[in-house]
Amino acid sequence: MSSFIDILVVGSVAFDSVETPFGKVEEVLGGSAIYFSVAASFFSSVGMVAVVGDDFPSLYLEFLKEKNIDIRGLKKVKGNTFRWKGKYGFDLNEAFTLDTKLNVFQDFHPEIPEEYRNAEYVFLANIDPELQLRVLEQVKKPKLVALDTMNFWIEGKPDKLKEAVSRANIFIINEGEARELAQEPNLVKAAKKIISMGPKTLIVKRGEYGALMFHEDSVFAAPAYPLEFIYDPTGAGDSFAGGFMGYLANTHNADNGIIRQAIIFGSVMASFNVEDFSLNRMKYLTYPEIEGRFKEFRRLCTFEDIT
Amino acid sequence: MSSFIDILVVGSVAFDSVETPFGKVEEVLGGSAIYFSVAASFFSSVGMVAVVGDDFPSLYLEFLKEKNIDIRGLKKVKGNTFRWKGKYGFDLNEAFTLDTKLNVFQDFHPEIPEEYRNAEYVFLANIDPELQLRVLEQVKKPKLVALDTMNFWIEGKPDKLKEAVSRANIFIINEGEARELAQEPNLVKAAKKIISMGPKTLIVKRGEYGALMFHEDSVFAAPAYPLEFIYDPTGAGDSFAGGFMGYLANTHNADNGIIRQAIIFGSVMASFNVEDFSLNRMKYLTYPEIEGRFKEFRRLCTFEDIT
Numbered sequence: 104m105s106s107f108i109d110i111l112v113v114g115s116v117a118f119d120s121v122e123t124p125f126g127k128v129e130e131v132l133g134g135s136a137i138y139f140s141v142a143a144s145f146f147s148s149v150g151m152v153a154v155v156g157d158d159f160p161s162l163y164l165e166f167l168k169e170k171n172i173d174i175r176g177l178k179k180v181k182g183n184t185f186r187w188k189g190k191y192g193f194d195l196n197e198a199f200t201l202d203t204k205l206n207v208f209q210d211f212h213p214e215i216p217e218e219y220r221n222a223e224y225v226f227l228a229n230i231d232p233e234l235q236l237r238v239l240e241q242v243k244k245p246k247l248v249a250l251d252t253m254n255f256w257i258e259g260k261p262d263k264l265k266e267a268v269s270r271a272n273i274f275i276i277n278e279g280e281a282r283e284l285a286q287e288p289n290l291v292k293a294a295k296k297i298i299s300m301g302p303k304t305l306i307v308k309r310g311e312y313g314a315l316m317f318h319e320d321s322v323f324a325a326p327a328y329p330l331e332f333i334y335d336p337t338g339a340g341d342s343f344a345g346g347f348m349g350y351l352a353n354t355h356n357a358d359n360g361i362i363r364q365a366i367i368f369g370s371v372m373a374s375f376n377v378e379d380f381s382l383n384r385m386k387y388l389t390y391p392e393i394e395g396r397f398k399e400f401r402r403l404c405t406f407e408d409i410t
Numbered sequence: 411m412s413s414f415i416d417i418l419v420v421g422s423v424a425f426d427s428v429e430t431p432f433g434k435v436e437e438v439l440g441g442s443a444i445y446f447s448v449a450a451s452f453f454s455s456v457g458m459v460a461v462v463g464d465d466f467p468s469l470y471l472e473f474l475k476e477k478n479i480d481i482r483g484l485k486k487v488k489g490n491t492f493r494w495k496g497k498y499g500f501d502l503n504e505a506f507t508l509d510t511k512l513n514v515f516q517d518f519h520p521e522i523p524e525e526y527r528n529a530e531y532v533f534l535a536n537i538d539p540e541l542q543l544r545v546l547e548q549v550k551k552p553k554l555v556a557l558d559t560m561n562f563w564i565e566g567k568p569d570k571l572k573e574a575v576s577r578a579n580i581f582i583i584n585e586g587e588a589r590e591l592a593q594e595p596n597l598v599k600a601a602k603k604i605i606s607m608g609p610k611t612l613i614v615k616r617g618e619y620g621a622l623m624f625h626e627d628s629v630f631a632a633p634a635y636p637l638e639f640i641y642d643p644t645g646a647g648d649s650f651a652g653g654f655m656g657y658l659a660n661t662h663n664a665d666n667g668i669i670r671q672a673i674i675f676g677s678v679m680a681s682f683n684v685e686d687f688s689l690n691r692m693k694y695l696t697y698p699e700i701e702g703r704f705k706e707f708r709r710l711c712t713f714e715d716i717t
Contacts, residue, residue: 326631363713406670
């Protein structure tokens with residue numbers, strides 16, 4: 104492992120219990136920092152800042168190390184790891200939270216290790232915007248900061264969230280949350296309002312309908328990969344962000360065309376991730392498979408020469 | 411007007427009363443055959459088979475003639491024209507029907523004029539599948555038959571509908587209706603089931619999320635054009651079908667790439683149509699505007715070289 108990292112992610116590590124129409128798992132590895140890191144690890148070096156309890160098995164640490172994820176920023180403290188319990192119906196776009204136990208995540212105060220502070224790419228996963236801001240105070244001169252959030256913070260800490268948004272280059276958010284944050288039902292108008300808050304690029308995630316990117320005066324529409332078998336949508340958004348940031352950090356470029364390709368790589372990672380519970384699909388995923396699906400996205404989207 | 415036509419459409423002509431969050435209109439021109447014909451008329455010659463009452467103003471007939479739409483198949487009978495009254499909320503994907511008065515449409519028995527029977531392209535808009543089958547008995551040797559339907563027929567006349575579907579080359583249907591017809595929540599699986607009923611090509615309309623086409627083993631995802639102002643989604647599906655069939659009839663080709671381009675032209679026509687109530691936007695639409703928006707769709711979808 105090199106001592107420097109390309110991407111810093113700050114987010115959650117969790118034990119998820121998930122039920123979908125296709126099966127059920129109990130206390131499996133999850134959390135935004137985990138899904139993000141594993142997806143990004145296929146493209147770039149990632150360092151993770153998160154917290155786990157003393158119930159966190161070394162087996163999972165081994166898995167992260169195998170993926171070359173830098174876990175010097177993963178703190179183990181006394182207590183239990185964050186637990187989330189959720190359920191999905193046939194409409195896999197909507198999760199119903201059955202139970203949340205923050206446990207050690209309740210007192211999470213991200214401390215960025217010295218070795219991570221030069222990271223050029225920073226992903227602030229969906230956590231308290233005050234913590235997101237504290238992370239930004241600790242990093243030196245990131246080239247690109249991307250930020251995720253959720254309705255809980257839009258409603259609970261709108262001012263702090265807007266401050267964090269104003270300091271991000273790329274804001275990644277769900278469709279409904281974009282409308283809620285902008286207080287505007289029309290998505291194009293909502294996007295304009297959000298971009299006026301600061302970020303140069305807005306990515307709106309639409310679940311099985313793909314994603315829309317608003318960047319300067321251009322809009323890009325990426326479809327989701329049409330899958331015959333979707334077992335568990337948990338972690339799709341964070342896998343998307345991981346593939347997206349991983350590709351950007353790998354190319355060291357943020358031109359409009361590269362950002363668009365990065366969105367497709369993000370969509371590729373999300374599409375693999377939902378094919379099984381937890382990180383089961385990503386565990387044995389190979390880079391040639393990723394490239395293969397990227398090419399399938401090209402066939403899915405083109406209306407030029409199809410022969 | 412030439413005495414032969416490229417495209418035959420059989421559908422409804424209506425007076426629509428529509429309320430959206432952006433305004434309200436009373437008894438304006440509408441109906442599937444109207445929206446389809448006007449959209450298709452930008453690309454090909456269209457003949458319309460439909461019925462109106464003796465309350466149908468000659469002003470509207472003049473408008474159709476101006477658009478070079480062949481109305482020899484538009485029958486005027488004693489009674490009132492079909493009326494539909496509907497409302498949309500901020501979620502413009504869903505229409506709430508407030509009132510339907512079938513009037514003369516109740517006894518609609520499509521008779522295809524001799525001059526229309528050689529039409530190579532036939533569009534059977536959303537009408538009773540028994541009538542759709544009766545149309546197919548009257549046409550000579552169409553090169554391409556496309557068919558639309560709705561949940562009312564899926565639930566009310568499933569067997570007749572399946573017979574009509576089995577005789578179509580292209581089936582155009584809403585996402586929810588595709589799931590309902592196939593009794594399958596996963597759209598890819600539903601598409602396979604529907605294609606096994608006969609049509610070579612299935613186009614699934616997803617409102618503001620665009621359309622998916624399933625054709626042989628290939629899938630094409632077309633986005634909807636992201637609009638800042640959507641006044642009235644009424645007729646979007648039929649304008650889509652009109653642009654789609656119009657382009658196909660104009661190219662005289664149904665290769666995978668051409669069908670994809672036709673879907674984009676359909677999406678272009680739908681995107682213009684929703685910019686105003688009734689056919690107000692299509693009335694003054696020009697072909698250069700259509701080409702311009704087609705190019706914008708290219709920019710919207712590409713993730714290759716953006717500079």
